[in-house]
Amino acid sequence: MAKSSSKTQFQCGGCGRVTAKWVGKCSQCGxxxxxxxxxxxAADTSTTASALDRVSRAVESFASERAHESPGRVGVSTPDVATSSAATYPTPDLPKSEVEDRNSAVELVRISTEGTSYMSSGIEELDRVLGGGLVAGSTTLLAGDPGIGKSTLLLQSAAAIANTGKTVLYATGEEALEQIRIRATRLGLKGDRVFMLGSGDALTIVDRVAELRPAVTIVDSIQTATHPDLDSPAGTISQIRECASFLSQIARAAHTALMLSGHVTKDGNIAGPRVLEHQVDAVLQMSGDKVGMLRMLHGVKNRFGPTDEIGVFEMRGEGLVxxxxxxxxxxxxRESGSGLLSGSAVALVVEGTRSLAVEVQALATPSSLASPRRVANGVExxxxHMITAVLAKHMRLxxxxxxxxxxxxxxxxxxxxxxxLAIALAIASSLLDLPVKDTIAMAGxxxxxxxxxSVTRV
Structure with missing residues (x-):
């Protein structure tokens, strides 16, 4: 049996760049x-060959099953795992008359889109951000701060999809299965046809996908997923990158919609290598005040829909609503308050396909500093600075x-x-201590x- 060799290297935790010696500042991401x-x-050759053989059998099983369901279609061939040094996977099936191997070229108009329609996630606001729902074979990354509600949203979606008769595989490496059952009971979720897997091992997940043929596969979280051919611990750059690529390609072969949850750093960026966002088809980010009840779901990237949609949830006892x-x-x-207060104005804005009325508040206080402070939350x-300059120049405020x-x-x-316009009126209202009528909403x-x-989208 071949022995594994090792060497010391230095790797950036932000972008994954490898250097021969330690440096204080990464030359790639800065x-x-x-x-x-x-x-x-270097991974043990026999272990790698065994792992690739398991994956190859699962992939061939997926392709064979789909070819059997659609007689006019054929799966593309896979390489011999005995001579391959890295796992390769088939692309989605194409018409037999056009494709004989993975290196063939085919006209765009001749590619079949059979079986790639949107599937509802069971949650209307999530479907809105996704652009209509989940797509079979796609990979969606849901990121957010700890405790913001990622696992709750995924569990609710899994139960809703299972209620339609579809099978869902939920793999978790963060919580005990008993903990998830307690949360599901608290949320009033039945969980029929939701199969739980208390492991983050990538090959174990592939085995269960091959066994269950789920419509949706959920991995919570990608930072706890591990690949046995890598000696690095879970959450490292190499593990996150390889597991995401590995599971994404298996999802395409198995025609299952893959949903990953991901952590974020203290700066709000998705934890792990930047390439992770390029490997997936959609990136959704959940934000909000953990103390408050509101949660916002933003589309950062979406290959199957718009990226300017937002979903709004409220955290209640029964989960995210x-x-x-x-x-x-x-x-x-603002409406429930008694009397009108200065420094408040209602703005009309458009987020995605919906028009929203939001309240803009301003507080102006005399400053003893040579350079007065400017603090902005929710606006650039x-x-x-531009609006205050206009108010000073043209309004003499x-x-x-x-x-x-x-x-x-x-x-x-x-x-x-x-x-x-709402920002300017809120500032002027606070400076002059004159309230704006609560029956007025503005856009400009x-x-x-x-x-x-004038604005074009309101």
Whole structure:
């Protein structure tokens, strides 16, 4: 049996770049103090061949089953695992008349899209962000802070899909299966046809996929997934990269929709190599205040739908509940308050295909500093600087000697210029201590010469 060799190397925890010696700053991503020492070991040849043989048998089984279900279609061939140094997998099946091997070229119009329709996730707000639902063979990454509700959303989606008669495989390396059962009971989820796997081993997941043929496979989380051919621990750059690639290609071969949960760093970026976001088909990011009840789901990347859609949820005792009318939540406290307060205005903005009414609040206080502070939550600070400059120049408002704090309620990030007018009115309202009528909502872009420009998407 071949012995494995090892060598010491240094790898960046941000981008995965490998260097021969330690450096303080990564030359590829520019991050400081992210380079750590690792040990790279060559995998045992017999172990690698055994693992590839298991994968090859599973892939051939998937292709054979699909070819049997669609007699006019054929799966592409796979390489001989005995002579291959890396796992390779087939692409989605193509018409037999056009494709005889994986190196054949075929006209785009002749490629069959049979079996690639959208499948509902069972949660309306999640389907909205996905662009209609899950696609068989696709890989979706759901990222968010710890405790934000990723596992709850995935569990609710798994139960909803299973209620339609489909099989779901839920693999977890973070929690005991008993803990998940307790949470499912608390949320009122039955869990029929949801098969739980308390392992993050990639080959074990492949075996269960081959056995169960699930419509949806969930891995919670990709940071706890491991591949037996890699000696590095779970959560390292190499494990995350290889497991994501491995499971994604198996999902395409098995025609199962793969959903991965992922951690984020303290800066809000997805933990792991940057290539992880390129390996998957869709990246969804969940945000919100863990103390509060609102959760926002944003589409960062989506090969099958738009990336500007948002989903709004409220965390309740029965789990995450979708909010079909987010505007009622964003301005709820303003409507229920007694009397009108200065420094508040309602902006009309568009997120994806829905128009939202959001409250913009401003607080202006006299400053004793030479350079007054500008703080912005939910809006870009550059737009705040631009609007305050326009107010000082054309409205003669005393913004230069006041500290300004701008905030959008509900945790929504507003990036479009349609909110300029509401920001300006909120600042002026706070400076002059004059409230804006609660029956007025506004949308408009402010130009540098003080003119009001129309917006196109409201």
């Amino acid at each position: 991050e400081w103090n992210t380079v750590v020492q690792t040990v790279a070991r 979708g909010i079909s009318d987010p505007s009622s939540v964003f301005i709820q406290q 600070i550059s737009r705040v 005393p913004v230069s000697n006041h500290d300004l704090v701008i905030s959008v309620t509900g945790g929504l990030d507003v990036k479009e210029p349609a909110a300029d 872009e402010i130009g540098l010469s003080g003119e009001l420009r």
